[in-house]
Amino acid sequence: MIVALWSGPRNLSTALMYFFAHRGDFQVSDEPFFGAFLKQYPVYRPSRELVLQNMELEPLKVLESLQAKAENGPLFLKNMANHISLVPKDAALEWKAVLLFRHPAAVIASYRKNMAEISLFDLAYREQWQWLQELQKAGKSYYLLDSDALAQNPELExxxxxxxxxxxxxxSMLQWPAGPIKEDGLWAQFWYQRVHQSTGFEAQQKLDLPAISGEDLELYQECLAYYELLKNAAHEQIQSPRPA
Structure with missing residues (x-):
């Protein structure tokens, strides 16, 4: 079994990967197509050169490696949704899809700490919505997970x-030892400080949304439109078919 998370950045995706890594019954892979993504797209990331020098850059070779790994037991893939174009559609449609999304005000504020320029493509809301439509069209099961709900009530979610x-x-699966895991991507040094300090999922009582500055207002509105589509779909997902 392969469970594929399709997330945007700063969505608790790494914490969710840690949840699966520490269960004991899953293998995990941290953004396995990131190298191929950076080869394909000339986007800035703090770890860009490190990744291009050390990760597999050919998508089909990545896919073969993941399929071989899954023969040894259940596998959880942490993917950014804007990596989906690197994955053969017929393969991705066979994975159990989980779409993790978060209110864009929180995402933009967090992502901007490491990124001077941010685009709609970087935040991957559009790509999440497009992949959800592909899953629906193919009649595949999926699960929409609201990151804000996960933060407030991790056990329930x-x-x-x-x-x-x-x-x-x-x-017991909600707790794990502080520190990195061997499966962390090469970019952990830039992004994973908080999750390395954590010892599990702990409920956050209140989630305050930061104010959006003028320079990010147009981007925020673009993201918000897709976020609301995902949010509405999440309310309706009880009607989606259960996995085979």
Whole structure:
């Protein structure tokens, strides 16, 4: 079984990867197509040169490696949704899809700490919506997970996710040792400080949305339109088919 997370940046995607890594019954892979993505797109990332020098850059070779890995047991893939163009559609449609999304005000404020320039493509809302439509058109099962809901009530949201995937859940899975894991991507030094300090999912009582500055207002409005489509789809997902 391959569970494929399709997220945007700064969405608790790394914490979710840690949840699967520390379960004991899943292997995990951290953005396996990132090298191929950076080869294809001339976008800035703090880890760009490091990744291009050290990761596999050919998508089909990445796919072959993941398929071989999945023969050894269940595999969780943490992907950014804007990497989807690097993955053969027939393969990606066979993976159990989870789409993780967060309110764009919080995403933009967090992402801008490391990125001077931000685009709609960087934040991947559009690509999440497009992939959701592909899954629906193909009649495939999927799960939409609201990052803000996950932050406020991790036990409830992770129980529901595990139920959808038909995998076990226990409260002990919400905790893990502080520090990195061997599967961390090469970009961990730029982005993973908080998750390395964490010891698991802990409920956040209040989520305050930051104000959006004038320079980000147009981007925010673009992202918000897709966010609301994803949010509405999440309310309706109870009607989607269960995984085979």
């Amino acid at each position: 992770l129980r529901k996710l595990c139920e959808h995937l038909e995998i076990p859940f226990s409260k």
